[in-house]
Amino acid sequence: MERIENTVCGELCYLVGIVYVDRPLSAEALSAFTKEHWIVAPPPRYECHDDLQIFIEDESGQLGLTGDILKGLTLVSGVVIGVLGTQKIAGEMEVIDICLPKFSIQEPFIAQRSQEPKYIALVSGLNIGDDKASSLNLEMLKDYLCGHLGSVQEQNFSSRIVRTVFAGNSLAKLQREHAESRPKTKTHGQSMFNGKPVKELDMFLEEICDSLSVDLMPGAHDPANATLPQQPMHFAFFERSQRYFTFNSVTNPHYFKLDGITFLGNSGQTLDGLLQMSGIHNRLQAATHTLRWRLMDPTGVPPENSATDPFVIHNRPHVYFFGNQPQFETTLVQGAEGQVTRVVLLPAFSSTHTIVLVNLDTLECHPIRFDSSLDDNTQIC
DSSP states (O other), rough: OOOGGGOTTOOEEEEEEEEEETTTTTTHHHHHHHHTTTTTOOOOOOOGGGOOOEEEEEETTEEEEEEETTTHHHOTOOEEEEEEEEEEEEEEEEEEEOOOOOOOOOOOOOOOOOHHHHOOEEBBBOOOTTTOOHHHHHHHHHHHHOOOOSSHHHHHHHEEEEEEEEESOOOOOOOHHHHHHHHSSSOTTHHHHHHOOHHHHHHHHHHHHHTTTEEEOOTTTTEEESSSSBBBOOOOOOOOOGSTTTEEOOOOOOOOTTTTEEEEEEHHHHHHHHHSSOOOHHHHHHHHHHHTTBBSSSSSSOOOGGGGOTTSSOOOOOOEEEEESSSSSEEEEEEETSSSEEEEEEEEEEHHEEEEEEEOOOOOOOOEEBOOOOTTTTOOO
């Protein structure tokens, strides 16, 4: 294996490095920029694949990659690959073969069907404090998780939920107009933080913690550090919930193990960033690609020490989830050596009123939707 600086024109060589994709006028990135700065974006270009330039780089230099083998291959900046080819001209290599990362190792999983399987509830995007969010739906969710909602059969089903994970954005984003409507007489040093939604969240979680274990992950809207990875929300925010040993304020991303099943997930920022900086438009497809690349956030800023990067997937999880997505989607990704991973896109509860239950015996998913419309057909789907 050669270093890029040691490659010689005309000689066949093998390189391993990090991909950099030069994608001019990325539509999603420009959209975010123009909204912030109130400028007119260039006319949309529906096909930008011809403008792509793919590079491989290591600590010694960078080389452009060409070749028919690259056509139709999904690559984004940050992915580690190996290439075999010849440097035809200075700074450009014609690739004849490419090696992508293999799936990481995984603990064995044997599907089994028991008469009373256990479930884990995955929830995201409560957005407590948003005027558009339905408080009745939140009450229904709380009662369901505590086993107090529905018929006897439904209560028996919900009683098998052993843990609930709230995957980010439990609090609503502070809107700009709310901030500007504050009294102008406040001094520069005074905080504009509104503590009422936090207290509502604390009381909401307190009742759930009395019945089952709760993992609370921070998200883009929550009071935690803005950059990834996010540290747990401080226990001082949860005066009531922290009294329970079942309450866990955890990091984003979050890795844990339950009854031999490994879980890995984040609050959705990594997937949003990947879609903005790549030509991938299918969210579920993008999520499965990160599993194959063994990198949860390929387009993010890498840490100084890659050995401690929490976004590197060292051990392939059995359940891989992303919070705060537009809709519920799932697929089962199987490997050549018997590995199996359930990939789940969790919808935001405030807009879809949907949570997801994962069967710990089979990894099957059960979306549960709460309908609080006041008519005779009100039901839990």
